[in-house]
Amino acid sequence: MFKTYIKITYRNLRKQKVFSLLSIASLALGLAVFMIGVLYVNFILNFDTFHQDAERIYGVVQVQQSSEKTRIHSAILPPPLISVLMREIQEIEEATGFYRPDKMVIQYQERVFYENNILFTDSNFFSFFTFKIIEGNRENVLAEPYSIVLTQNAAYKYFGNENPVGNIVTLNNKIDVCITGIVEDVPSNSSIQFDFLISLETARALYGWMDDWTVNRYAVFVKLPEGYDPLHLENLFSTIIKQYFPETSESPQRFYLFPFLDFHLKSRGITSYLLWNPPGELYSSLFGAGLFLLIVCLNFVNLSTSRSLKRAREVGVRKVVGAERKQLVKQFLGESMIQALIAFPLAIIFFQLLCPAFLRLFGNSYDISLWNSPYPLLFFLGSTLIVGAVSGFYPAFLLSGFKPVHILKGDGISKNTGAISRKLLVVSQFTLSLISIISTMVLRKQFTYLVNLDLGYTKENVIVLPMTDNVRPQYKILKNSFFNHPNITHVSASAHLPFMWKSRIQVIPENMPERESLSMNGYAVDESFVETLDIKIIKGESFHRFRDNEDCIVNETAIKRLGWDHPLGNILTIGN
Numbered sequence: 001m002f003k004t005y006i007k008i009t010y011r012n013l014r015k016q017k018v019f020s021l022l023s024i025a026s027l028a029l030g031l032a033v034f035m036i037g038v039l040y041v042n043f044i045l046n047f048d049t050f051h052q053d054a055e056r057i058y059g060v061v062q063v064q065q066s067s068e069k070t071r072i073h074s075a076i077l078p079p080p081l082i083s084v085l086m087r088e089i090q091e092i093e094e095a096t097g098f099y100r101p102d103k104m105v106i107q108y109q110e111r112v113f114y115e116n117n118i119l120f121t122d123s124n125f126f127s128f129f130t131f132k133i134i135e136g137n138r139e140n141v142l143a144e145p146y147s148i149v150l151t152q153n154a155a156y157k158y159f160g161n162e163n164p165v166g167n168i169v170t171l172n173n174k175i176d177v178c179i180t181g182i183v184e185d186v187p188s189n190s191s192i193q194f195d196f197l198i199s200l201e202t203a204r205a206l207y208g209w210m211d212d213w214t215v216n217r218y219a220v221f222v223k224l225p226e227g228y229d230p231l232h233l234e235n236l237f238s239t240i241i242k243q244y245f246p247e248t249s250e251s252p253q254r255f256y257l258f259p260f261l262d263f264h265l266k267s268r269g270i271t272s273y274l275l276w277n278p279p280g281e282l283y284s285s286l287f288g289a290g291l292f293l294l295i296v297c298l299n300f301v302n303l304s305t306s307r308s309l310k311r312a313r314e315v316g317v318r319k320v321v322g323a324e325r326k327q328l329v330k331q332f333l334g335e336s337m338i339q340a341l342i343a344f345p346l347a348i349i350f351f352q353l354l355c356p357a358f359l360r361l362f363g364n365s366y367d368i369s370l371w372n373s374p375y376p377l378l379f380f381l382g383s384t385l386i387v388g389a390v391s392g393f394y395p396a397f398l399l400s401g402f403k404p405v406h407i408l409k410g411d412g413i414s415k416n417t418g419a420i421s422r423k424l425l426v427v428s429q430f431t432l433s434l435i436s437i438i439s440t441m442v443l444r445k446q447f448t449y450l451v452n453l454d455l456g457y458t459k460e461n462v463i464v465l466p467m468t469d470n471v472r473p474q475y476k477i478l479k480n481s482f483f484n485h486p487n488i489t490h491v492s493a494s495a496h497l498p499f500m501w502k503s504r505i506q507v508i509p510e511n512m513p514e515r516e517s518l519s520m521n522g523y524a525v526d527e528s529f530v531e532t533l534d535i536k537i538i539k540g541e542s543f544h545r546f547r548d549n550e551d552c553i554v555n556e557t558a559i560k561r562l563g564w565d566h567p568l569g570n571i572l573t574i575g576n
Contacts, residue, residue, distance in 0.1 A: 006338060020339075023303045028343040030296025031387065032350035035380055036358050037289020039368040044282050047189045047264040047275075051130040053223060056093075058230055058257035060085070060220040061270055064519070065253050072504060072519060075258065075272035079210050079218040082122070084244055089236050091228060096121070096128040097220040098192075099203060100273045103466050106196065107170045108158045114466065115154075117195040120203040126183075128223065129192065135165050136181025145201035149181040154195040171198070173470055175205055188367045191264045191274040213245055219273050221260060230257035250506055291436060293387070298429040300391040304336070336392020337385055344384045394425070457498060457533040464497060475526075492532035495523040509562055510571040518561060522552075522574070540568050 048054055060081070064072040082097045103116040123143045126133060133141065134152065141149055148169065155164045164179045171177060177198060186193055200210075209215040224230060237255035245251040258267065263274045265282065351370065359366060370376050467475065475493060482491045506517040529535075530542035530553070543551060552572060559567050 023300055024339055024343045026296050027300050028346035029350055030293045031347035031384060032354055034289045034293040035351045036355055037285050041282055041286045043189055043366055043368050044277055048191050048261055050187060054261055056223050056226060057260035058222055059260055061256055061258045062252035063254050073270045075219055075270055076216050077218050077220050078213045078216055080213055082220045084240060088240060093223045093225060094128055095222045096124050097218050099218050105172050105468055111158050117193060119194045120198050120200050122200055132184040134182045134184055141181035142199045145199055146177045147180040147199045148177040149183055149197040150179060151183055151185050151195050153185050155182050177202060295429060295432045297387060297391045298425055301394055302425050302429060333389055333392045337388035340384050340388025457535045490528055490532035492526050492528040494525040494529055498533060505575050508573040520558060
């Protein structure tokens with residue numbers, strides 16, 4: 001029977017080549033887009049699941065509160081906290097943490113690079129998280145001070161094909177560290193990304209705040225027993241806050257545990273070192289892929305029903321010789337599924353062609369491949385059969401319902417047969433297509449608006465150069481030397497890129513108690529910053545004309561929050 005369906009399908013495809021090409025190609029394109037959408041969603045949903053016991057890992061989050069009753073949630077904490085948690089809370093099986101520094105200079109012989117994907121980690125980092133070690137012992141690869149572990153790509157960058165273990169590299173022209181291991185490149189579905197891991201004891205030689213309870217620089221993760229409710233630790237956290245944290249406005253109000261597997265999608269509003277993905281992007285991608293496949297299915301149905309009248313005589317003859325309706329339904333459903341199967345390899349080709357363009361939209365950082373395991377292919381093969389069956393359902397019942405007595409008499413088929421259904425299908429297809437086109441145009445227009453939005457400063461013809469710790473003391477000399485170039489009109493410096501806030505600061509207006517401080521964005525700049533970026537001064541003067549080391553400039557939003565009618569000359573206490 002199946003062999004007969006194949007023969008009939010083949011004959012019909014040969015007789016109507018243009019129709020067959022359009023039908024199969026459109027279905028293949030829809031399946032390819034659906035594959036990309038599903039694999040992308042699956043990739044995002046499986047972030048960090050490769051870690052052993054990932055469901056038992058939690059990040060520690062602190063909550064701080066300012067006078068405007070806004071709460072700041074941060075997974076970046078004081079470094080001494082981790083040892084206290086392990087000592088005071090017996091329910092914690094294991095804990096680890098890391099600090100992500102700013103860009104550093106790493107040097108090996110003549111090879112010198114700025115690197116910004118570095119972590120200072122606890123010695124048990126590899127026993128806590130499941131990253132694959134290639135060279136070195138997982139248990140003690142970071143146990144010794146002044147030790148460093150490189151990923152495969154980083155090792156090749158500095159050493160080529162040589163084995164780098166045992167060699168010495170220099171950090172910021174200050175400290176020599178020994179390479180003790182090589183780790184496999186970090187999976188793209190890991191929210192913890194790094195190229196270099198350095199032992200935490202090395203950080204103590206570089207930074208003076210490793211034992212300071214007032215400095216928040218460290219991410220802390222804990223592992224709890226299976227089935228243990230993290231809410232049971234709330235009271236213990238309160239005791240730790242009272243015992244170890246100084247009573248200031250910047251001290252945490254409370255701690256809570258946030259599931260490690262939820263950081264990538266559900267940590268909106270939590271400051272952390274981990275990669276975060278807006279969930280709206282995930283749902284819109286799945287919705288878009290599903291909508292496109294639905295449009296293609298409707299197109300497949302409409303093309304099938306449009307030629308139904310041409311097959312009326314075939315249906316009449318088959319019924320006269322004894323074919324039952326259910327047999328005809330099976331036949332037409334079988335034809336539809338066979339066409340879908342023919343479209344499947346073509347869909348794979350379309351997938352391979354479209355996927356690189358899709359990945360470029362996300363910086364090529366996602367691994368959405370059909371070939372990592374057999375399961376994606378099996379899933380999409382099953383989905384293709386379902387699409388073929390669903391798409392062929394209506395044409396099969398329409399064709400099998402023709403009455404042979406009218407057909408063989410020469411009366412033909414009434415144009416009204418299934419007319420309402422056909423019109424509904426066509427209108428649905430065009431409506432969904434218009435929705436898709438209009439949505440794309442609106443999104444493109446919105447993206448163009450955001451790109452060209454006036455941010456209140458000039459960013460064209462501005463070049464940004466990073467300054468490392470050893471360059472900063474020579475900034476004045478560097479700045480003066482830049483002015484020797486005839487095409488450089490302004491030179492300035494700031495703590496971060498313009499308006500890309502790294503942290504919030506506590507601000508206390510004059511005559512206001514410390515406990516009522518405000519949490520605001522802000523950073524340090526030099527006296528030429530306003531002129532360099534052409535920022536408009538509404539009242540007062542810029543730093544360039546009023547050079548006092550204890551001056552600040554605020555914007556209109558800050559003035560409203562401070563409640564000032566006449567801001568010039570008022571006093572603010574910023575931080576400590």
